[in-house]
Amino acid sequence: PQIRADGKYFDGPGQMDYLLNTEWVHFYRDEGVTTQRLDIEPNIVLPIRHPGYFIESELSYRATQYQLKDITPGENGQISRGLPTLSLDTGLFFDRYTDSGGRNTLEPRLFYLYTPYEDQSDIPLFDTSEPTFSFGQLFRRNRFVGADRVGDANQLSAALTSRYIRGDDGSELIRGSIGQIIYFQDRKVTLNNTEPETLNRSDLAAELAANPRGAWRGTASMLWNYDDSEVRKGSADLRYHRDPKHVVNLGYRFDRDNFNQTDLSAAWRLSPRWQALGRWAYALDDSEDIGMMAGLEYENCCWKTRFVARRFIKAGYEIGDTDKYNNAFYIQLVLKGLGALGNEPNAFLEQTIPGYKIIDE
Numbered sequence: 001p002q003i004r005a006d007g008k009y010f011d012g013p014g015q016m017d018y019l020l021n022t023e024w025v026h027f028y029r030d031e032g033v034t035t036q037r038l039d040i041e042p043n044i045v046l047p048i049r050h051p052g053y054f055i056e057s058e059l060s061y062r063a064t065q066y067q068l069k070d071i072t073p074g075e076n077g078q079i080s081r082g083l084p085t086l087s088l089d090t091g092l093f094f095d096r097y098t099d100s101g102g103r104n105t106l107e108p109r110l111f112y113l114y115t116p117y118e119d120q121s122d123i124p125l126f127d128t129s130e131p132t133f134s135f136g137q138l139f140r141r142n143r144f145v146g147a148d149r150v151g152d153a154n155q156l157s158a159a160l161t162s163r164y165i166r167g168d169d170g171s172e173l174i175r176g177s178i179g180q181i182i183y184f185q186d187r188k189v190t191l192n193n194t195e196p197e198t199l200n201r202s203d204l205a206a207e208l209a210a211n212p213r214g215a216w217r218g219t220a221s222m223l224w225n226y227d228d229s230e231v232r233k234g235s236a237d238l239r240y241h242r243d244p245k246h247v248v249n250l251g252y253r254f255d256r257d258n259f260n261q262t263d264l265s266a267a268w269r270l271s272p273r274w275q276a277l278g279r280w281a282y283a284l285d286d287s288e289d290i291g292m293m294a295g296l297e298y299e300n301c302c303w304k305t306r307f308v309a310r311r312f313i314k315a316g317y318e319i320g321d322t323d324k325y326n327n328a329f330y331i332q333l334v335l336k337g338l339g340a341l342g343n344e345p346n347a348f349l350e351q352t353i354p355g356y357k358i359i360d361e
Contacts, residue, residue, distance in 0.1 A: 001026050019043040023147070027126045035126065036067045039147040056089045064147050066123065079123055083150045085115045087141055101167030109159045109179075111139050117152035121193045124148070130191055132233075134221060135159075135205040138179045149191065154184040171211065178206045203232055215242040232256055244357035245269040260284045267349075267356040273299055277308065279352050289313075293352060295330075304334040308349070 002025040009018040023039045043060040066079040091109035098104060128146030131137065138157040142150055159179030163172055181202040188196045204224040211217055216239070223233040233255050240248040244267075251263040265279040277295035282288070295308035308330040314323075346358045 015046070017043075017045040017047060019045065025127075033071055033124045034069045035124070037064065037126070037147065039064045051093070053092050054090065058085075058087045058089075058141070060085045060141070062147075062150055068124070076122070081118060081120060081123065081150070083115060083118055085113070085141055085150075085153075087114070088112045089139065095165075097167075098164075102173070103165040103167065105161075105163045105165065107161040107163075109157075109161070111157040111159075113141060113153045113155050113157070115142075115150060115153045117188050118150070120149055120189055125191065128191070133203060133205070133223065135177055135179060135207045138181060138202075138205065143187075144191075149189055152185075152187060152189050156182045156184070158182070172209075173211060175209045176207070178204065180204050199227075201226070215240050215246075217241060230256065239355060241355045244355065244359070245275060247353060247355040249354050261290060265353040267353050275299070277349060277353065277356075295349070302336055304336065306330065306332040306334075308332075 002023065005020075005022045007018075007020045012018050019042070021039075021041045021043075024037070025039075026034075026036050028034045039062070041060055041062040043058060045056060045058045048055040061082065061084045063082040064080070068075075068077045068079065071077055089109070089111045091107060093105060093107055095103045095105040125148050126146070128144050128148035130144055137143070138159055143153070144151055157179060159177060161175065161177040163175045165171070166173055183197075183200050183202070186196045186198045190196065204226070206222045206224070208220045209218070218236075218238050220236040221234065222231055224230075225232040231254070235251065235253050237249065237251045239250075240246075246268055248266045248268070249264070252261075253263065254260050261281060261283045263279070263281045267275065267277050269275050275297040277293070277297065279291065279293040281290040281292070283290050289311070291310070291312040293308065293310045295306060297304065297306045310328045310330070311325050312328075314326050350356055350358060
């Protein structure tokens with residue numbers, strides 16, 4: 001069970017924004033340590049925003065308390081941790097009109113982050129992980145996702161973004177961004193008590209997004225490693241999204257140490273009553289299928305049914321194993337206005353086919 005209570009109060013005393021995020025959660029499992037965890041984080045933000053620049057300073061304090069059970073005799077069953085975080089985010093906006101009537105922008109941005117170090121190795125991991133580094137990670141206030149770790153930080157992120165804005169409707173045609181983190185100290189807080197991170201700069205992160213007229217969208221990203229002078233990770237996506245019932249996605253993912261794969265997915269309305277769904281992921285280095293999915297959906301005025309077949313590689317599969325795939329089949333019946341019966345693949349389908357939305361009404 002989990003209980004969350006969040007509050008936001010903008011333009012309060014001192015022209016500041018006040019935020020409060022709280023969570024109580026009970027983690028239970030058959031084997032291992034269990035806990036009740038209370039996490040409270042108040043934030044104070046001073047925003048200064050003008051057409052040509054912005055300055056946003058933020059101060060927060062994250063207090064977390066654990067009541068551990070099923071621990072080894074003699075260990076401490078109550079753990080508390082409290083850490084402040086200070087950040088300063090600032091940027092400039094330059095733009096100029098072009099001969100075509102649109103505008104080009106140049107947007108430099110600096111983001112400073114400081115969180116003191118506290119040893120957290122005695123706190124078990126329940127729901128915390130470290131996301132894959134990307135351009136968006138340059139401006140996160142905690143490099144971990146979840147409350148079990150608060151990363152120590154003394155760092156400065158520098159980024160530059162440029163856009164072309166259409167003159168007729170103000171929409172964005174193309175956007176390019178590049179940035180990097182400069183670390184002023186080692187990062188001692190890690191997952192699973194591994195060695196501290198000692199590099200003094202992150203990979204160079206770059207993103208490119210294009211939004212031409214119509215239903216087409218394209219994005220690409222890259223991580224460049226200075227030490228090895230090579231692209232560490234990269235991705236490219238092309239999407240046709242006319243509406244939630246007419247979606248086609250073509251993607252490519254590259255991680256030099258882990259994978260090199262393509263991904264094709266689609267959801268297409270065949271007729272007023274029938275919809276087709278599908279996905280095919282393929283590993284280029286191993287020349288094998290990673291996962292496949294095919295489905296049909298039928299709908300009339302009062303009910304809807306889905307048939308979905310899925311094939312995917314088993315967890316822990318190693319090259320050379322003959323029995324490497326799991327097979328699954330889902331059937332769902334939706335009585336409009338009443339609810340659904342059977343295995344519910346909704347979240348799986350929306351995650352597998354980006355842009356596809358299930359509306360059961």
